[in-house]
Every structure is written in C-alpha cells, then in structure tokens.
Amino acid sequence: xxxxxxxxxxxxxxxxxxxxxxxxxxxxxxxxxxxxxxxxxxxxxxxxxxxxxxxxxxxxxxxxxxxxxxxxxxxxxxxxxxxxxxxxxxxxxxxxxxxxxxxxxxxxxxxxxxxxxxxxxxxxxxxxxxxxxxxxxxxxxxxxxxxxxxxxxxxxxxxxxxxxxxxxxxxxxxxxxxxxxxxxxxxxxxxxxxxxxxxxxxxxxxxxxxxxxxxxxxxxxxxxxxxxxxxxxxxxxxxxxxxxxxxxxxxxxxxxxxxxxxxxxxxxxxxxxxxxxxxxxxxxxxxxxxxxxxxxxxxxxxxxxxxxxxxxxxxxxxxxxxxxxxxxxxxxxxxxxxxxxxxxxxxxxxxxxxxxxxxxxxxxxxxxxxxxxxxxxxxxxxxxxxxxxxxxxxxxxxxxxxxxxxxxxxxxxxxxxxxxxxxxxxxxxxxxxxxxxxxxxxxxxxxxxxxxxxxxxxxxxxxxxxxxxxxxxxxxxxxxxxxxxxxxxxxxxxxxxxxxxxxxxxxxxxxxxxxx
Numbered sequence: 331x332x333x334x335x336x337x338x339x340x341x342x343x344x345x346x347x348x349x350x351x352x353x354x355x356x357x358x359x360x361x362x363x364x365x366x367x368x369x370x371x372x373x374x375x376x377x378x379x380x381x382x383x384x385x386x387x388x389x390x391x392x393x394x395x396x397x398x399x400x401x402x403x404x405x406x407x408x409x410x411x412x413x414x415x416x417x418x419x420x421x422x423x424x425x426x427x428x429x430x431x432x433x434x435x436x437x438x439x440x441x442x443x444x445x446x447x448x449x450x451x452x453x454x455x456x457x458x459x460x461x462x463x464x465x466x467x468x469x470x471x472x473x474x475x476x477x478x479x480x481x482x483x484x485x486x487x488x489x490x491x492x493x494x495x496x497x498x499x500x501x502x503x504x505x506x507x508x509x510x511x512x513x514x515x516x517x518x519x520x521x522x523x524x525x526x527x528x529x530x531x532x533x534x535x536x537x538x539x540x541x542x543x544x545x546x547x548x549x550x551x552x553x554x555x556x557x558x559x560x561x562x563x564x565x566x567x568x569x570x571x572x573x574x575x576x577x578x579x580x581x582x583x584x585x586x587x588x589x590x591x592x593x594x595x596x597x598x599x600x601x602x603x604x605x606x607x608x609x610x611x612x613x614x615x616x617x618x619x620x621x622x623x624x625x626x627x628x629x630x631x632x633x634x635x636x637x638x639x640x641x642x643x644x645x646x647x648x649x650x651x652x653x654x655x656x657x658x659x660x661x662x663x664x665x666x667x668x669x670x671x672x673x674x675x676x677x678x679x680x681x682x683x684x685x686x687x688x689x690x691x692x693x694x695x696x697x698x699x700x701x702x703x704x705x706x707x708x709x710x711x712x713x714x715x716x717x718x719x720x721x722x723x724x725x726x727x728x729x730x731x732x733x734x735x736x737x738x739x740x741x742x743x744x745x746x747x748x749x750x751x752x753x754x755x756x757x758x759x760x761x762x763x764x765x766x767x768x769x770x771x772x773x774x775x776x777x778x779x780x781x782x783x784x785x786x787x788x789x790x791x792x793x794x795x796x797x798x799x800x801x802x803x804x805x806x807x808x809x810x811x812x813x814x815x816x817x818x819x820x821x822x823x824x825x826x827x828x829x830x831x832x833x834x835x836x837x838x839x840x841x842x843x844x845x846x
Contacts, residue, residue, distance in 0.1 A: 337435070339457065340365040341443045343645040344435070346637075349540045353432035356499070358461035361442055361454060368444025369453060372653040376447035379659055380406070380522040387651050387661050389447075389523045410520035414491060417484035417529055420469030425482070426765075427465050427497065432537025433479070434460050434486055436644075437528065445647035446527035447659070455490055455518050456528075462513040463499030464489070466506070468534075474746060475667035475757030478648060479534035482758070487528040492517030523651075531648040535670045538761035539640050542677055543633060545768050549775065550629050551835045551845050553684050554587050556775050557622035558594040559782035559798050560691040563789060565604050565702045566615040568595045571623060583634070584627025586846035591623060593842045599793035600786070616700075618690040625687050629680040636673040643670060667757030671740035674760035681767035682732040685774040689725040692778045695785050696722055708784050708812070715815045718781050721822060725777045728770045735763045735770070776825035779805065779834055784812050797841040804828060804837040 337348045340362035351357040379386040385400040401409050434456060440446060441453040459466075466489040472481025488494040492507040510517055520528075561568065571588040595601055614620060651661045694700045696707045696718060709717030739760040745752040783802045786794045794802065808824040810816070828834055839845060 336360050336461075338362050339435070339439050339442050341368050343641075344439050345644075346540055346544065346640070349432055349435060349537065349644075350544055352435045352460065353428040353537065353541060356431075356463060359435065359438065359457050360461075361438075361450070361457050365442035365444070365453070366450045369441065369446075369448055369450045372444045372447045373449050375653055375657050375659060376523050386659060389651075389659070406522050407519060410522070410525035411491065413525040414484050414487045414520070414529065415493070417480050418488045418494065420472035420481040420485055422470035425468040425470060427501075428541060429534065429538055429765075430465050430468050430482075430486070431460065432541060433468070433482060433534045434466075436533035436537055437483060437486070437531055439644075440531055440533070440647050440649060441527065443647035445652045445654070446649040447523050447653045448527045449521060449524065452490065452518050452520070452524055452528075455515060456486075458513065458515045459486075459489060462515065464506075464509050464513060464515075465497045467495045467497065467503070470762065473534060473758035474744065474751070474754035475532070475535055475671055475759070476665065476751055476754035477650070477747075478529065478531040478665045478667070479758050480529050482534045483529040483531060487520075487525060490518045490528070491520065527649055530650050530665050532643065532665065532667045532670055532757065533648075535667055535674065535757040535761045536640065536643050538765060539636065539643075539670055539674055539677075542674070542761070542764050542768060543637050543640060546629070546633050546677060546680065546771075548832055548835065549681075549768070549771055549829070550587075550626055550633065550684065551590065552775050552779075552829050553626050553629070553688065554590040554622070554845065555594060555798075555801060555834050555838050556688060556778040556782060557619070557626070557691065558591045558795075559786065559801065560695070560778065561591070561615070561619045561622070562595055562598055562600050562794060562798055563704075563782050563785035564615075564619065564691075564694055564700075565600070566619045568592060568601060570615070570620050571595075576623065579624075581624075581627050581631060583630030584623050586630060587626040588623035590845045593845070594797045594838055595795050596797070596842075598795035598798070600789050601795070603792050616690075616694065618687050618694070622687065625683060629684055632676050632680050636677055639669055639673045666753075667755035668740065671755040671757030671760045674757060674764050675736075675738035675740050678732075678736045678738075678760070678764045678767045681764070681771040682729070682736040685725075685729050685732050685771045688774050688778045689722070689729045692718075692722050692725055692781050695781050701785070704785055704788055708781065708788065710812065710814045717815070718777075718784065718818075721777050721781060721818060724822070725774050728774050732767055732770045732774075735767045739763065772830050773822075773826055776829045777822060779829060780809065780822060780825040783809075787812050797838045800837040800841050801834055804833055 473479040706712040707717035707719040709715035739756040
C-alpha cells in the first residue's frame with residue numbers, strides 16, 4: 331500500500347500497483363512495524379536452532395546436495411558469504427532495471443512475512459537499496475526457476491554485502507561498495523540462514539509476470555482498436571460483434587472485446603456507406619476480421635488466469651526452510667517455479683496469436699484482390715512506389731519470431747546440483763522470452779495501426795468513426811498523411827511509441843470513454 335509516495339512492505343501481500351510503482355516509477359519503500367515484529371520473532375527461533383547441537387538444514391548445514399555436512403559455528407559466517415558469492419554466477423546481458431527492482435521488492439516482501447528468519451536489519455538494508463535507487467547488475471542467464479531465481483537473487487545479496495557491481499539512480503555503473511557509501515548504507519555481514527533467505531525465491535519470474543500482465547492488459551485493448559480500424563477500412567461489417575451473438579458463447583473476454591469494437595466503430599461514415607445490402611455483395615468477412623473478439627477475448631481470459639496465479643504468488647512466502655507460526659522450521663518445495671512458469675508460457679502464446687491475426691489483417695490491405703478498391707500496397711503510385719509492402723514483411727518476420735518464442739520453456743528440465751534438483755521449472759527463461767514477445771506484439775500492432783490509418787485516409791471523402799479518426803489524428807502528429815514513399819522506419823517507430831505509451835487507446839477513450 332502507498333503512503334505519501336512510499337510503498338509500505340509488511341507481512342500482507344503487495345498489490346500489482348505496488349510492484350509497478352516501485353519497478354517502473356522508482357517509488358521508495360518502508361518496512362512496517364508489523365514486518366519488523368514478525369521478522370524479529372522468526373529470527374529468535376533461527377538463533378535457537380543455530381545454537382543447538384542438532385543440525386538444522388540451511389541454518390547449521392550446507393545446502394542442496396551438500397546439506398549433509400554440519401557446519402562448525404565458527405565457519406557459518408563464511409558459509410553465508412560463500413553461498414552468495416558462488417551463487418552470483420550469472421552471465422550474459424544485463425537484465426532491465428525494472429525487472430531487478432521488482433525482484434528486490436518481492437524478495438523484501440517475503441522477508442517481511444516473518445517466515446524466512448532474516449534479521450530485521452538485513453531486510454532494512456535491502457529496503458534502503460530500493461529507496462536509494464541502487465540496482466545490482468543481474469544477468470540474463472543463471473536461473474533454472476527452481477530453488478528460486480538463485481543466481482539473480484544472489485547478485486542482489488552480493489550488493490548487500492558491499493560486493494559486486496551496481497547502477498545508481500542515474501544509471502551510472504559503479505562498484506557496490508562505492509554506491510553503498512554514497513547512499514550512507516552499511517554493508518551487511520550475513521548471519522546464519524540469511525544467505526539462503528535472500529536467494530531462495532521465485533521473485534524474478536513473478537516480477538516479470540506482473541510487468542507482463544500490466545503490458546498485455548494495455549496491448550489487448552490496442553488490439554481491439556487496431557482490429558476495429560482494419561474492419562472499418564476494409565469495408566467489413568460490425569454486425570458480427572452484436573451482444574446477442576456474443577451471448578451465445580459466454581466467454582467474458584470475448585464479450586468485452588466485441589463491446590469495445592462496437593463502441594469504437596460507432597457513427598462511422600465508412601461503415602454506413604455499405605450497410606445497404608445492395609451496396610455490399612460479401613456474405614461474410616475473413617476470420618481475421620470477423621473473429622477478432624474471439625481471439626482477443628481468449629487472450630483476455632488467459633491474462634485474467636495469469637493474474638489470479640500472480641495474486642496467489644504475491645500472497646506467498648517462498649523460502650526453504652520456512653519458519654512456521656508455531657516456531658517449527660521445516661524444509662519444503664515451495665520454491666519450485668512451475669505455477670508461475672506455466673502462465674508465463676501461456677502469455678507467450680497469447681502474444682503470438684494476437685500478433686498473427688494482426689499481421690493477417692495488415693496483409694489484406696496490401697492486396698488489390700482483397701482490399702476492396704484501395705491501391706496496391708496502399709502505394710501513392712503503385713509500381714513507382716511500394717507503399718507499405720515491406721512494413722508487412724517486418725510484421726511477418728516478427729510474427730515468425732513470436733511463434734518460436736511461444737514454444738514453452740516450462741516443458742524443459744535440466745537436472746542440477748548432483749541430481750538433488752532433478753526437475754526444474756525454467757520459469758525465468760519463460761519470463762525472459764515473454765518480454766521479447768511483448769515487444770514484438772507491440773511492434774506488430776503498431777504496423778497495423780499505421781497501415782489502417784493510411785487506408786482510412788485513402789477512403790476519403792468517406793468519414794471514419796470519431797474514435798478511429800482520433801487515432802489517425804494522434805498518429806498524424808508525428809507521421810504525415812499518405813503520399814509518395816518516404817523513409818518508413820522512423821514512421822513505424824513513431825507508431826510503436828504511440829502503442830507502447832498507451833496513446834492509441836487514450837485517443838479512442840477521449841471519444842468513447844473507458845474501454846473494457
């Protein structure tokens with residue numbers, strides 16, 4: 331919950347909004363008094379077990395396949411340092427700042443639950459990193475999504491120790507020790523179990539899931555807009571979107587998509603021009619037009635399922651061993667990322683299919699046999715000009731890539747840790763490819779919007795619907811009206827920005843009010 335621009339982190343679940351505010355908008359965080367009390371109580375139990383001669387996993391033993399060794403008390407501080415240093419083994423490109431900040435926040439919330447046995451001061455240090463805008467460098471590769479996102483979280487834990495490399499609030503790269511000194515944050519010397527508590531969670535894949543749900547919720551509305559623009563400019567019919575037809579198949583997402591398209595196409599002069607049966611000889615439109623609500627609706631319902639899973643995960647305290655309310659410290663398998671990995675893979679299918687349908691609508695605009703009176707390739711002078719011919723090639727290349735990215739990561743498993751971890755989720759990999767899928771979907775929808783806007787202009791003097799006209803006006807602020815061939819790549823990027831920042835939906839909603 332927010333309090334004067336600060337996200338309070340306690341034992342209760344965070345909201346999607348909390349995660350977005352910290353990850354994308356740089357909000358600070360504060361541990362609540364309830365969190366400090368819960369952590370203190372759990373820590374007392376961990377200290378008792380640490381002092382006992384009876385081995386306790388993760389407290390006085392090694393980890394994973396090395397759990398059979400009882401560690402002498404004088405070596406336990408070294409054990410924590412060694413755990414973090416050895417697990418900070420990521421490789422490859424840097425992970426985005428928003429992902430790392432989400433990961434840090436979600437780990438902090440699990441610590442605040444009182445089920446990990448961490449000391450309150452260690453958690454407060456992590457909160458200080460987040461609030462100071464210090465972002466550890468985390469790498470693309472290293473997590474198998476089982477025993478949590480070990481390598482990514484270990485890079486964060488390394489920063490708490492004053493080691494490794496980070497970026498400051500301005501994006502400058504510098505040694506962690508220097509960044510902590512500038513922020514007046516003391517490095518932590520980890521105590522028993524703290525290294526494990528800091529790295530044994532599904533926080534990276536969960537953070538990316540929440541960010542993806544935020545993005546796809548916006549993009550599926552944009553898909554309704556781009557589909558409506560295409561139906562209109564291709565002289566399609568909106569009768570198939572009638573609520574009584576949608577009620578025959580009562581999927582909630584389908585009804586919402588169809589209602590959006592009907593609202594967007596209201597009062598269209600172009601649509602009115604061919605409503606007379608004598609003016610329209612086509613019996614029915616192609617699937618990419620007629621079935622748009624069914625596909626965008628299924629996408630919505632899949633996103634809703636993913637949001638339900640993310641909500642359950644936000645209410646979870648993922649650690650092993652876990653400190654229970656009655657004082658027991660028990661080993662468990664809650665760190666396995668399968669629940670998150672599955673829905674991350676489902677969403678990659680959604681992105682690929684929305685993009686595939688969008689590309690098919692764009693292709694129809696360019697073919698004189700199917701575009702109902704528009705010039706070939708929407709060119710100013712076909713033959714001399716190529717119009718949007720290659721824009722569709724770009725779409726096709728992206729869609730082909732999205733189909734490859736839709737192959738699930740969660741069906742793969744590579745055993746690790748001397749066969750102790752013999753089945754892993756690959757949830758981190760599912761999340762990383764989903765981020766690429768969302769970028770691709772954004773670009774494919776942008777090309778459709780760009781192409782449909784050009785086609786609507788070419789239908790003049792027929793007037794488009796007020797809502798689609800608003801999208802064309804918004805696009806024309808950066809992309810000129812149809813004419814001879816121009817350098818097209820910058821115009822595509824203008825459309826990409828308009829889609830990504832929500833400008834397409836905002837233009838429609840300025841006329842229609844909120845879309846579903």
